[in-house]
Amino acid sequence: xxxxxxxxxxxxxxxxxxxxxxxxxxxxxxxxxxxxxxxxxxxxxxxxxxxxxxxxxxxxxxxxxxxxxxxxxxxxxxxxxxxxxxxxxxxxxxxxxxxxxxxxxxxxxxxxxxxxxxxxxxxxxxxxxxxxxxxxxxxxxxxxxxxxxxxxxxxxxxxxxxxxxxxxxxxxxxxxxxxxxxxxxxxxxxxxxxxxxxxxxxxxxxxxxxxxxxxxxxxxxxxxxxxxxxxxxxxxxxxxxxxxxxxxxxxxxxxxxxxxxxxxxxxxxxxxxxxxxxxxxxxxxxxxxxxxxxxxxxxxxxxxxxxxxxxxxxxx
Amino acid sequence: xxxxxxxxxxxxxxxxxxxxxxxxxxxxxxxxxxxxxxxxxxxxxxxxxxxxxxxxxxxxxxxxxxxxxxxxxxxxxxxxxxxxxxxxxxxxxxxxxxxxxxxxxxxxxxxxxxxxxxxxxxxxxxxxxxxxxxxxxxxxxxxxxxxxxxxxxxxxxxxxxxxxxxxxxxxxxxxxxxxxxxxxxxxxxxxxxxxxxxxxxxxxxxxxxxxxxxxxxxxxxxxxxxxxxxxxxxxxxxxxxxxxxxxx
Numbered sequence: 001x002x003x004x005x006x007x008x009x010x011x012x013x014x015x016x017x018x019x020x021x022x023x024x025x026x027x028x029x030x031x032x033x034x035x036x037x038x039x040x041x042x043x044x045x046x047x048x049x050x051x052x053x054x055x056x057x058x059x060x061x062x063x064x065x066x067x068x069x070x071x072x073x074x075x076x077x078x079x080x081x082x083x084x085x086x087x088x089x090x091x092x093x094x095x096x097x098x099x100x101x102x103x104x105x106x107x108x109x110x111x112x113x114x115x116x117x118x119x120x121x122x123x124x125x126x127x128x129x130x131x132x133x134x135x136x137x138x139x140x141x142x143x144x145x146x147x148x149x150x151x152x153x154x155x156x157x158x159x160x161x162x163x164x165x166x167x168x169x170x171x172x173x174x175x176x177x178x179x180x181x182x183x184x185x186x187x188x189x190x191x192x193x194x195x196x197x198x199x200x201x202x203x204x205x206x207x208x209x210x211x212x213x214x215x216x217x218x219x220x221x222x223x224x225x226x227x228x229x230x231x232x233x234x235x236x237x238x239x240x241x242x243x244x245x246x247x248x249x250x251x252x253x254x255x256x257x258x259x260x261x262x263x264x265x266x267x268x269x270x271x272x273x274x275x276x277x278x279x280x281x282x283x284x285x286x287x288x289x290x291x292x293x294x295x296x297x298x299x300x301x302x303x304x305x306x307x308x309x310x311x312x313x314x315x316x
Numbered sequence: 317x318x319x320x321x322x323x324x325x326x327x328x329x330x331x332x333x334x335x336x337x338x339x340x341x342x343x344x345x346x347x348x349x350x351x352x353x354x355x356x357x358x359x360x361x362x363x364x365x366x367x368x369x370x371x372x373x374x375x376x377x378x379x380x381x382x383x384x385x386x387x388x389x390x391x392x393x394x395x396x397x398x399x400x401x402x403x404x405x406x407x408x409x410x411x412x413x414x415x416x417x418x419x420x421x422x423x424x425x426x427x428x429x430x431x432x433x434x435x436x437x438x439x440x441x442x443x444x445x446x447x448x449x450x451x452x453x454x455x456x457x458x459x460x461x462x463x464x465x466x467x468x469x470x471x472x473x474x475x476x477x478x479x480x481x482x483x484x485x486x487x488x489x490x491x492x493x494x495x496x497x498x499x500x501x502x503x504x505x506x507x508x509x510x511x512x513x514x515x516x517x518x519x520x521x522x523x524x525x526x527x528x529x530x531x532x533x534x535x536x537x538x539x540x541x542x543x544x545x546x547x548x549x550x551x552x553x554x555x556x557x558x559x560x561x562x563x564x
Contacts, residue, residue: 067478068473068478070453071452094474095455095456095471095472095473095474096473096474098439098455099443099453099455099456099471101439101440101443102408102412102439102440102441102442102443102444102447103443103444103446103447103453105409105440105444106409106412106443106444106447106448107447110527111409111527111528112408112409112438112440112444112527112528113528114437114438114439114440115437115438127531131437132435132436132437132533133327133333133434133435133436133437134329134434134437135536136333136535136536137333137335137533137534137535137536138533138534138535138536139530139531139532139533139534140530140531140532140533140534141528141529141530141531142528142529142530142531143527143528144525144526144527144528144529145527178452178482179452179481179482179483180452180453180454180480180481180482180486181480181481181482182478182479182480183468183479183480183481184478184479185473185476185477185478185479186476186477186478186479187473187475187476187477188475188476191475193474193475194474194475195474195475196474198563199563223564231497235496235497235498241458241472241492241493242472242475242476242477244492247329247353247434248353248354248357248491248492248497249492255563256557256561256563256564266329266330267329270329270434276563277557277561277563279553279557280542290542290544291542292539293542294539294540294542294543294561295542295543295544295545295553295556295557295561296542296543296544296545297544297545297546297547297550297553298544298547299547300547303547304547304550307550308550308553308554311550311551311554312554315554
């Protein structure tokens with residue numbers, strides 16, 4: 001018996017979501033008195049997993065195949081799941097984690113739980129809490145299979161350190177006969193992504209035009225935050241679709257979400273309401289966002305935001 | 317080309333979410349049901365292929381008779397025929413298995429699901445269906461070009477996009493970007509009249525079981541009121557975020 005976690009990385013460095021998944025897996029391994037097996041791809045130095053509870057690390061070298069090949073990643077992880085007789089497999093809720101999860105579940109003959117927000121409340125049978133109705137509700141779900149795959153919601157568990165002496169192993173990168181190939185990737189590498197960010201700064205139509213986006217970018221820079229936008233802003237082409245957060249855009253589950261000139265349509269709130277602390281800056285005191293926010297300023301973004309940037313710079 | 321678009325019947329975004337029977341089931345009272353928005357992006361893309369190259373578009377849902385109005389709406393938008401698999405969905409695996417049985421009987425070149433439904437947000441059915449059928453799956457799909465049996469696609473990833481190629485048949489998870497919101501087709505009177513004549517067949521479900529059950533639902537605790545800070549006093553906001561919320 002064991003718990004297997006898939007640890008995500010970027011350019012050979014383990015991502016925050018990877019450490020959160022390891023921490024969650026460790027807590028399950030502690031409760032069920034089993035081992036935690038981490039699976040990584042192309043990591044040079046896996047020693048950080050010694051501080052996050054791994055008993056074994058399988059690092060898989062994908063050689064010339066530098067892209068996320070869902071079929072080969074899946075086959076490689078399933079190989080380790082079988083070998084280690086894993087009863088619980090944990091992946092993140094990143095774009096890749098949510099892509100991998102259902103495929104992995106079918107191939108590993110496991111029940112699949114996405115949007116998981118807490119540790120299991122029972123292991124016999126495996127019972128866990130998930131968010132649903134776009135974070136407007138939760139449900140308690142029970143497995144009817146002996147093995148489960150869990151996709152852990154971002155920022156739902158946090159990172160917990162536990163020292164272990166992980167055995168370092170090399171895993172096989174298993175071939176696939178699928179016709180699916182990644183041909184190229186187009187990604188800004190210098191910017192923090194919405195999925196990885198602790199803080200997200202988001203702009204709406206209240207900013208009046210793309211030429212004013214330096215306010216959002218400057219505030220994001222001083223906070224080390226990712227930038228996002230509302231649906232009308234992406235529909236108008238002021239900002240790329242990849243920055244659109246909300247029901248039909250990206251979900252946000254950051255520690256702090258700052259909405260500037262965003263009215264707070266129900267579709268927008270649905271996408272961001274699992275963020276822990278929400279701040280709204282809007283000139284319209286009737287904007288629906290004030291009902292969803294923790295802190296608010298009724299005021300002109302063009303006056304408030306520069307002051308905020310100034311003061312934040314001063315305290316750093 | 318034969319296209320299958322999988323449709324989920326979901327509560328409208330603006331619906332109040334309530335539960336009944338001791339929080340064991342969703343309360344449909346007063347709830348308006350719609351085509352899952354991600355599925356509608358996929359349906360629109362399928363209709364473009366129908367208009368361009370004469371593809372045949374079939375829509376399917378797994379559900380009871382209460383799902384038929386949204387299937388009729390899909391027919392009014394332009395789908396050629398509709399299938400309802402007559403079963404109450406147990407979970408994502410159950411739905412994927414029912415759809416896989418249909419795909420085993422009738423050959424589809426392209427199978428479109430939504431990225432996720434807006435009720436369970438599971439993002440399960442597309443990936444599971446493709447895996448059961450042993451064909452490729454592309455999640456969060458924002459572009460599709462087909463040339464013969466070759467497809468080139470784009471997937472939205474965290475912080476950018478990825479280009480992929482695959483051979484048909486395949487399953488994709490549609491989302492905004494595959495078509496834009498302004499591209500969505502609003503049925504006209506002619507479409508609505510024609511939809512009444514188009515075939516809507518009811519199929520018996522195959523004998524599969526789900527892998528998970530929902531024990532009960534709960535709603536999040538009510539949030540306290542917003543703390544307002546004066547616009548002339550941004551220091552106070554910074555102090556609250558540092559010392560009270562502890563997020564800076």
